[in-house]
Amino acid sequence: MSTTKGLEGVIATESSISSISDDQLTYVGYQIDDLAEYCSFEEVIYLLWHKKLPTKTELNSFNKSISTNMFLPKEIIQHLNTYNLSTVHPMAVLRSTVSLLGLHDPEIDDMNAEANIRKAIRLQAKMCALIAAFSRIRSGKEPLSPKEGLGYAANFLYMLRGEEANQLEIEAFNKALVLHADHELNASTFTARVCVATLSDLYSGITAAIGALKGPLHGGANEQVMRMLTEICEIEHAIPYIKQKLNNKEKIMGMGHRVYRTGDPRAKHLKKMSKQLTEMIGQPKWYEMSVEIETFIKQEKGLPANVDFYSASVYHSLGISHDLFTPIFAMSRTSGWLAHILEQYENNRLIRPRAEYVGPIHQSFVPLTERQ
Numbered sequence: 001m002s003t004t005k006g007l008e009g010v011i012a013t014e015s016s017i018s019s020i021s022d023d024q025l026t027y028v029g030y031q032i033d034d035l036a037e038y039c040s041f042e043e044v045i046y047l048l049w050h051k052k053l054p055t056k057t058e059l060n061s062f063n064k065s066i067s068t069n070m071f072l073p074k075e076i077i078q079h080l081n082t083y084n085l086s087t088v089h090p091m092a093v094l095r096s097t098v099s100l101l102g103l104h105d106p107e108i109d110d111m112n113a114e115a116n117i118r119k120a121i122r123l124q125a126k127m128c129a130l131i132a133a134f135s136r137i138r139s140g141k142e143p144l145s146p147k148e149g150l151g152y153a154a155n156f157l158y159m160l161r162g163e164e165a166n167q168l169e170i171e172a173f174n175k176a177l178v179l180h181a182d183h184e185l186n187a188s189t190f191t192a193r194v195c196v197a198t199l200s201d202l203y204s205g206i207t208a209a210i211g212a213l214k215g216p217l218h219g220g221a222n223e224q225v226m227r228m229l230t231e232i233c234e235i236e237h238a239i240p241y242i243k244q245k246l247n248n249k250e251k252i253m254g255m256g257h258r259v260y261r262t263g264d265p266r267a268k269h270l271k272k273m274s275k276q277l278t279e280m281i282g283q284p285k286w287y288e289m290s291v292e293i294e295t296f297i298k299q300e301k302g303l304p305a306n307v308d309f310y311s312a313s314v315y316h317s318l319g320i321s322h323d324l325f326t327p328i329f330a331m332s333r334t335s336g337w338l339a340h341i342l343e344q345y346e347n348n349r350l351i352r353p354r355a356e357y358v359g360p361i362h363q364s365f366v367p368l369t370e371r372q
């Protein structure tokens with residue numbers, strides 16, 4: 001047997017959801033640049049789940065199903081109120097609360113394809129209400145109900161802030177959701193597929209995926225990027241700070257990717273938004289500092305910025321707390337996780353690779369009473 005550390009380059013499944021071959025990202029064959037420019041997040045969710053773009057009628061009906069399912073069971077709000085939310089990471093809260101949401105879904109163990117779509121709609125819809133409610137409760141505010149007539153991106157910002165966002169903010173946030181929605185067999189998506197390949201339920205798959213996304217080598221990097229920018233604080237400190245990190249053999253968050261070599265095709269969109277939005281809030285330094293770091297790391301290490309790098313200054317400019325960056329990634333990626341879960345169920349086989357045993361062999365057993 002031969003092993004590949006981190007399963008690099010291993011093709012573990014077939015999928016017709018998204019592709020990242022040749023440093024190009026497509027969802028069901030559509031270029032990410034077109035989807036980011038022209039589509040609502042809901043349109044993209046529909047595309048990922050049904051593997052076709054919706055007609056106007058299909059999209060209207062899908063939008064309605066999403067918005068009418070955004071309400072949270074009152075027990076979930078009560079649950080959120082039982083914790084000291086200022087001391088726990090929102091990703092841990094999200095992971096636990098999504099699991100709890102499963103207990104409120106009467107169809108949790110119904111594996112019928114239509115029941116799975118209904119559950120997917122409920123979970124995707126509740127995800128944005130959940131993150132917004134958490135954020136409000138921990139700041140001592142009442143959670144808000146979704147506002148009729150607002151789309152997913154606009155409703156999230158409304159439920160988070162208590163007032164409607166402006167058009168530039170809504171468009172930027174919608175684009176960020178589209179860009180993060182799916183990404184082939186990344187670590188959290190693989191986790192979701194492994195979990196449901198045992199024929200476990202959809203909530204288990206999403207709960208497991210949230211756990212995998214939380215780590216700083218994956219979705220957790222966006223929060224760490226903002227932490228780094230905040231520590232650097234002034235543009236003239238950026239390069240000395242990065243040089244010191246590299247001397248200490250530390251990784252620069254938001255840089256590098258397992259698959260992309262020339263660049264992450266999502267980064268240029270987020271970079272453009274970062275410029276616009278940091279200017280809008282009168283803090284262009286976050287963008288300028290990011291560009292300095294990106295250029296330096298490219299020169300020194302040949303590493304490209306990934307999706308997490310510029311999303312940090314984008315979310316910061318939208319007034320979002322830094323520890324909500326990864327939950328927002330999860331909110332978007334839930335659409336991709338659900339698409340992969342549905343695809344896995346459609347053509348399932350248990351996922352069970354092998355490990356090459358490299359431990360000791362032929363050991364002589366020594367009873368406990370004789371062990372030194």
Ligand SMILES: CC(=O)SCCNC(=O)CCNC(=O)[C@H](O)C(C)(C)COP(=O)(O)OP(=O)(O)OC[C@H]1O[C@@H](n2cnc3c(N)ncnc32)[C@H](O)[C@@H]1OP(=O)(O)O
Nearest residue numbers: 216217218219221250251252253254255256257258306308
């Ligand atoms: C949504 C996402 O998940 S995108 C990724 C988000 N994660 C991050 O931004 C965290 C920072 N980046 C990284 O840790 C890595 O680039 C990963 C995890 C994304 C990909 O890693 P891998 O393909 O496993 O590469 P690996 O970690 O083995 O690195 C290969 C080499 O590049 C270096 N390297 C990779 N990324 C970085 C980085 N961000 N900063 C500095 N050096 C880096 C490593 O130190 C290593 O160098 P060495 O061979 O001299 O030891």
Ligand SMILES: O=C([O-])CC(=O)C(=O)O
Nearest residue numbers: 182183185186187258307
């Ligand atoms: O594909 C990966 O390994 C990580 C990534 O960029 C993503 O999940 O969006």
